[in-house]
Amino acid sequence: MTRRHLTLAFIVALAAVWGFLPDFSVTVLSYIGLYALVAAGLVMLTGVGGMTSFGQAAFVGTGAYATAWICTSPLVAGALGGISPALLPWLGLLFGIVVTFIIAWGLGAITLRLSGHYLPLCTIAWGLSFYFLFGNLEFLGGHTGVAGVPAIVVGGLSLASPRSLGVVIWGVLLLALWALHNLLDSREGRAIRALKTGRVMAESMGVDTGRYRIKVFVLAALMAALSGWLYAHMQRFINPTPFNLNIGIEYLFMAVVGGAGHLWGAVLGAALITLLKEQLQDVLPSLLGSSGNFEVIVFGLLMLVVLQRFADGLWPTLARLGGRFLKPVAPRPPGRVLALPEAALPARGRTVLEAKAVTKRFGGLVANDAVSLDVKAGEIHALIGPNGAGKSTFFNMISGVDDPTEGEVRLMDKAMTGKPSREFAALGLGRTFQHVRLLGQRRVIENVALGAHRRGRRGWIASMLRLDRAEEAALLAEARRQIERCGLAEFAEVPAGSLALGQQRVVEIARALAGHPAVLLLDEPAAGLRHLEKRALAMLLDQLRAEGLGILVVEHDMEFVMNLADRITVLEFGAVIARGTPAEVQADPKVLDAYLGGVDEPAPKAVVEQAA
Numbered sequence: 329m330t331r332r333h334l335t336l337a338f339i340v341a342l343a344a345v346w347g348f349l350p351d352f353s354v355t356v357l358s359y360i361g362l363y364a365l366v367a368a369g370l371v372m373l374t375g376v377g378g379m380t381s382f383g384q385a386a387f388v389g390t391g392a393y394a395t396a397w398i399c400t401s402p403l404v405a406g407a408l409g410g411i412s413p414a415l416l417p418w419l420g421l422l423f424g425i426v427v428t429f430i431i432a433w434g435l436g437a438i439t440l441r442l443s444g445h446y447l448p449l450c451t452i453a454w455g456l457s458f459y460f461l462f463g464n465l466e467f468l469g470g471h472t473g474v475a476g477v478p479a480i481v482v483g484g485l486s487l488a489s490p491r492s493l494g495v496v497i498w499g500v501l502l503l504a505l506w507a508l509h510n511l512l513d514s515r516e517g518r519a520i521r522a523l524k525t526g527r528v529m530a531e532s533m534g535v536d537t538g539r540y541r542i543k544v545f546v547l548a549a550l551m552a553a554l555s556g557w558l559y560a561h562m563q564r565f566i567n568p569t570p571f572n573l574n575i576g577i578e579y580l581f582m583a584v585v586g587g588a589g590h591l592w593g594a595v596l597g598a599a600l601i602t603l604l605k606e607q608l609q610d611v612l613p614s615l616l617g618s619s620g621n622f623e624v625i626v627f628g629l630l631m632l633v634v635l636q637r638f639a640d641g642l643w644p645t646l647a648r649l650g651g652r653f654l655k656p657v658a659p660r661p662p663g664r665v666l667a668l669p670e671a672a673l674p675a676r677g678r679t680v681l682e683a684k685a686v687t688k689r690f691g692g693l694v695a696n697d698a699v700s701l702d703v704k705a706g707e708i709h710a711l712i713g714p715n716g717a718g719k720s721t722f723f724n725m726i727s728g729v730d731d732p733t734e735g736e737v738r739l740m741d742k743a744m745t746g747k748p749s750r751e752f753a754a755l756g757l758g759r760t761f762q763h764v765r766l767l768g769q770r771r772v773i774e775n776v777a778l779g780a781h782r783r784g785r786r787g788w789i790a791s792m793l794r795l796d797r798a799e800e801a802a803l804l805a806e807a808r809r810q811i812e813r814c815g816l817a818e819f820a821e822v823p824a825g826s827l828a829l830g831q832q833r834v835v836e837i838a839r840a841l842a843g844h845p846a847v848l849l850l851d852e853p854a855a856g857l858r859h860l861e862k863r864a865l866a867m868l869l870d871q872l873r874a875e876g877l878g879i880l881v882v883e884h885d886m887e888f889v890m891n892l893a894d895r896i897t898v899l900e901f902g903a904v905i906a907r908g909t910p911a912e913v914q915a916d917p918k919v920l921d922a923y924l925g926g927v928d929e930p931a932p933k934a935v936v937e938q939a940a
């Protein structure tokens with residue numbers, strides 16, 4: 329039995345017993361479905377995308393109030409004249425989606441720029457404001473609410489009973505889980521996962537992180553609004569209470585307790601918390617009397633215990649246990665495989681990357697002082713210098729991570745100063761990082777396929793509907809090719825975080841190569857590699873140079889650099905103190921002085937030997 333079979337068995341079992349369950353169980357299950365829909369949106373937003381929101385209840389309220397207003401307002405009835413009442417809930421759904429989309433996009437554009445704890449604080453702020461807004465707007469019934477919300481009618485069939493509406497709720501939930509699962513298993517899903525690691529890496533892979541963050545935010549808000557629409561037509565009456573901040577916090581609990589990075593964790597979390605609250609409300613008053621609100625306290629304590637014991641939520645533990653009995657799903661053989669776009673490499677000897685008198689100041693500190701350097705197609709240029717010389721700062725300037733205070737950066741003959749790193753990536757710049765930036769829990773192949781992100785075109789809807797398979801097969805095939813080329817074939821399917829640090833650096837090189845770059849920036853690629861692995865890396869770089877790539881490498885291993893580089897630029901205290909061939913640089917007294925005089929930096933063997 330595979331996981332897929334188990335999911336199917338769950339759906340069939342639910343469908344089979346649905347007609348025989350007592351009314352109370354059907355109602356509870358319908359609520360679980362409604363909550364799980366919101367929590368699944370939060371899994372995407374918080375667990376996968378790394379943005380915490382306490383304010384999702386506000387969007388549930390938006391969806392609920394939008395349809396309640398459309399269905400009950402005399403103003404709408406007057407304006408629409410003789411519209412069939414059966415159409416009103418559907419109009420309400422459309423209205424709710426449009427309103428939520430506009431509000432979420434607007435709120436996202438303003439608040440998602442904030443980082444750290446400011447974003448969650450903002451979600452609390454609008455979670456509170458929406459609640460008071462719902463309660464204070466007269467045309468929404470104030471704190472009394474809106475009564476007389478009609479039932480949904482589909483093809484003449486009224487969904488007035490929870491038993492019939494519950495089928496729709498679970499149908500919508502399962503469809504949403506399927507679509508989100510497909511989205512996460514695609515090029516776009518990899519980009520969403522990359523958001524969690526911060527902007528720098530994802531942007532360097534060509535992902536417009538600002539836009540993706542807003543899109544995930546809007547997606548989660550729309551799922552909450554959909555839940556609100558279903559809720560309003562199930563309850564047939566709404567007031568502001570179910571959309572207050574407490575409930576927003578509960579939604580977050582559901583996602584986190586279930587397992588914030590896992591879609592089925594949302595269902596588990598919603599079920600657990602709904603059932604737990606139900607039980608506590610029944611059991612505690614009979615034990616402790618009904619004078620205190622003890623269930624809230626016990627609920628809080630139980631949540632603490634669960635989170636203390638299962639920091640990643642309960643789903644990963646369950647999945648691990650289940651994994652012992654379930655067979656892994658065999659990957660389907662790819663059908664049609666697209667050819668990925670592949671820009672021709674520039675002619676050998678052409679300058680592909682150029683820094684002209686680049687200066688970077690941090691307050692009074694000059695980290696780069698008018699540094700000029702160029703990289704030509706078909707050469708390896710090394711940038712060396714003692715610790716703190718300004719190499720990483722320079723790397724950031726020439727890859728769009730940071731802007732120079734003065735000077736100019738040109739890539740492929742285009743002025744790039746002030747442009748974001750995704751535009752550098754689009755012009756053919758691939759890079760690795762001094763501090764490895766991989767998605768540690770994802771497989772090596774997924775990490776490497778992220779590097780090919782900008783070579784794909786398929787968007788969110790196509791991914792959700794699985795219309796991206798030919799492109800996805802091509803991206804994965806490209807990733808596998810680069811992994812094999814870098815000598816990591818046996819590790820393609822293991823989590824990237826399980827590899828040794830040196831190997832993780834090589835995964836980063838494979839990821840950069842998957843983007844078919846013309847220029848490669850490598851930040852300390854040999855650090856942590858053993859002798860044979862270094863030799864293999866040197867051979868790979870040699871081969872890439874022969875293919876016509878322009879490579880700039882920052883490296884502390886002098887033997888590696890001296891044997892490999894065509895040209896070397898030496899930085900000290902932010903300024904260039906020498907440049908030339910390895911032989912010229914090794915003979916330069918300023919270089920010897922910089923290294924031998926350095927306190928922190930061990931004198932590079934190759935340089936010292938030359939001096940002797």
Ligand SMILES: Nc1ncnc2c1ncn2[C@@H]1O[C@H](COP(=O)(O)OP(=O)(O)OP(=O)(O)O)[C@@H](O)[C@H]1O
Nearest residue numbers: 690693695713714715716717718719720721722762
């Ligand atoms: N964001 C920053 N704000 C202030 N100072 C900074 C910042 N980034 C770097 N610096 C300073 O700029 C100088 C150059 O640092 P940089 O990290 O570029 O050196 P490096 O040559 O890459 O060193 P290493 O080999 O240790 O990585 C250092 O003095 C560092 O403290």
